[in-house]
Amino acid sequence: MNMQKVKRKSDTNEPTTPIKKQKIEKPGKTTDSKHKFTKKSTNTDFKKGKNFIKKGSHGSGKGNFGKDKKENENSEKPKWSEMKKEKKQLRLARRKAKSTAEVFEISHKAKLLAAQIQRKVVKPEFRSSSCKELHGLMKGQYKSIALTHDLSRVIQVLLKYSEENIRNEITEELLDLMVPMVQSKYAHHSVKRILKYSSESIRHEVIKRFFGHIVTLAAHTISAPVLDYAYGEFATNKEKSHMQQEFYGDIYKNTKDNKVKCLSDSYKDSPEMKSAILQSCKANISRILDKNLHDSELFQSVLYDYIRECSTEDKAELISTLSPLIVPLSNSLPGVNTASLCVWQGTNKDKKTILKVVKEHAVSLSKHKTGYRLLLAIFDSVDDTVLVKKAIVSTLSSNLRDIVTDHWGTMVSIITIIVHHRHCSD
Template identity: 40%
Template sequence: MIKGDKRKSETDEETENSTKKPKPTDGKGNISKDDSKSTFQKHPNNQTPTQKPDWNTLKKEKKELKIKRKQANKFYDVIVEAKKIFETLRQKQLKGGKDERNELIDKLHGLFVGKGQYAKVIFAHDVARIVQFLFKFGNERIRKEVADELIPVTVDMLQSKYGRRCLKSMLMYGNSEIRSASIQKMYGNAVKFTSHAISAAVFEYAYSTWATPKHKQCLVQEFFGDIYKQVKDAEVKHLRDVYQNSPNMKTAALQATKANLSRVLNKDLLDSGIVQTVLYQYLSECSPDDKAELISQLAPHAVVISNSKDGAKAAMQCIWHGSNKDRKVIMKAIKEHVKDLSKHEHGHCTVIGLLDAVDDTVLLNKMILTPILSEINALAADEHGRKVLLWLVAPADSTHFHPLFINELEEGRAASSSKKPLEQRRQELLNYTVFTLINEVISNTNFWMSSGSIAMLTLAIVKSAPIEHLQDALNEIAKVVVNTEWTVDKDDEKLLGIEHPGLHMILKKLIQHDKVFAEAEKPTFSSSLLNEISDETITKWLTINRGCFLFVALYENGTEELQNLLKEKLQPRIKKIKSTKSSGAKILLQKLK
């Protein structure tokens, strides 16, 4: 029976298969592509579309979930209350005035103090802002109580995105004890902080702004080896002091310093005073091979490392000891920042170092001098920018540059790879710049005689001016000087230019330089002045003490011909001079006898 049923089922199956239409093939037994597509067609979606979600309900549920999650934090209620008070304190004016503000600040502080909560909540952005507010507007007691809880977690704060801002406020508004305690907590982590993207900026702020010389010495030591992370040595003020009494330690100290600097270099975190100090000390002590390797890494960052005294010295080391390729990289890096660097307190030394040591003056003119000459007035008006312009027309002149700086440049240049004779290099730079400078003086004389410091630069430019432009420059200066309406700003007041002490000194120096001009058979300022001066100006000058002294300077430094011309102009006013009681008038009267 079973066998019969089985045979019947097999027969039925064979009959069913025989009635099926055979599938077309490609001749190789494979089903054709067209048929395969029809075989795997998707069934039509007969389901009804789902309803749109209620977004308001979803948002509400999400908000409730967020609140529940926050409520799991044991500080939730305290933080909510603190934020309410903080929102009130942020108002510019309160109804209760200063008393209400102080009361709210005390209440806000009372929510956290004495419970160890400050150290736990400052890593959140909202509470971090509250703590910064307390440091800024709280009284001395509040600042101290907050600082006492935060100082132990200084290391964690520095590495926190929001905690570091609280640390910065603590340093900014805290007293010297708070700052000192905070910085001492950083001991042992100097290398770590300078090579950490989050902590580097605030650590630099602490080091450069608030660290005492002793703090700086202790932090710098940590770059010289791990031993100095735990133990500080008051005798180690420079890298060389590590091995001064133990020469066998030199290799280890240099290797440790190199490794620590490499950590910072790999992160490009060179905008740091402590790093720049270590760079300068290392470049002064390392071997020529290590120096060449480091210079090639530092060359593209010449602008960044020039923002501190030691950083500028490190940049100058790169200029002196770098190859021609390195110098080209340095110039390329500086090219776009010449104006700002020239006006920087320390960066202008880097620019002067380039002007003093680079042999390729053609490239120097293209990359450095051209941007400088396009910003002449802006540089002339700046204390440090003037130094750069003065180096072009009066290099190594002790009248304008400190002897120590001149000696430093001489020593660096002597040890550098520069080959071109010094005077030739300086003359080439002067030839590139002097015509532009003297033409600026001629075309905008009022600006170039607007203050004593700018006039000092004007004097240096005139002294180095080519003879074909000298007469025009002297004439234009004379026209400004003899103008009775010539005034300059001094201490927010208008002052006659002739009475300005700085300008008076410059005019006397220019008159005294006439002897040099005369020996070289060049035009003199005295001649231009007497040719331009009017009777009105003479009369006014005789009533001014410094005006009389200018006439004395003209007489003392002039030729016999000029003295006679001066007497001729002043003789009709002898009575006026006698009636004037100033010391300048008395001396002038004696000269005219």
């Protein structure tokens, strides 16, 4: 009894604290005797991936829980092969609904034949017979399928692998559609194949179909490269001058003059027409420059004619516009002549802009068949020798071994050595 009293006295001596401050509850644990899980505990435990299954006779709860989870996942996973089959059937049903049964069957068979013709390991006899069979299916329907995204590829296959007589028959059927085809996202590839694989007579027929629409095609993002391909690779000098004439005004859209070979010839007999022709030419040039389609040789030829004949105010304005575009202009002979005029007749501000642009492309320009002329023009006309040394000479001298071995780079390398030697001696 005395001991109990002593214990009670010791208990009374301890400092009394409130119940809330005695026990610090951790998140996820409860002080309840029934061990009920709070909302916090369930959220954190499920995030950590804990399993609340007790160990039994079959092993740990974790293993059983993982197996059940995998089984559920496998049962819930969609079968992709079945889904693909269903999508394919839906696609075919939609195509059948859009077209008649005969057209659908013909297009389906044509695609299969085109796929077989394109294979690398194919016997020539089988390829020629397949091309004849495919042409027999599509003959008379090329106009209706030329602008489609799927069957236009079938035409491309035929134009590449078929014989010349089949190519000529296809082209003759499509000649009236050349202008919309060359502007089409899918059909312009067929026009390139016609130009590449057809005979000379067919190529010139295709180029004739472009007449009357040259400026429109040159200002179109899809047709401009195809037109430049036809101009640079297959057009004769007469056809080139006829293409350039359409930039001089609407007078030359429907009629061409064989005497007009450059811009000055267009107003040679009637000088009062000079201002009107120059204004229309300027409008066509600015239209193409606004769309950043200045890479074509046709446009650069017209630009070179215009910059030589325009007024001093228009020339100064044009040079300031062309200074940031000086590198792509140097890809052709008329383009590099235009670029050289910009260097020779531009202001000091224009020359600094040109040097900043050329600095990154100095080595590639020195090895280009026409680009090296731009560097020679810079060495010839730019008075700021310190800026030339920093921008061009230092870059070229560090890559001199690579430039000297190139055919076109030898001319630039000699001047680079001379300029570098002068600066070193100074």
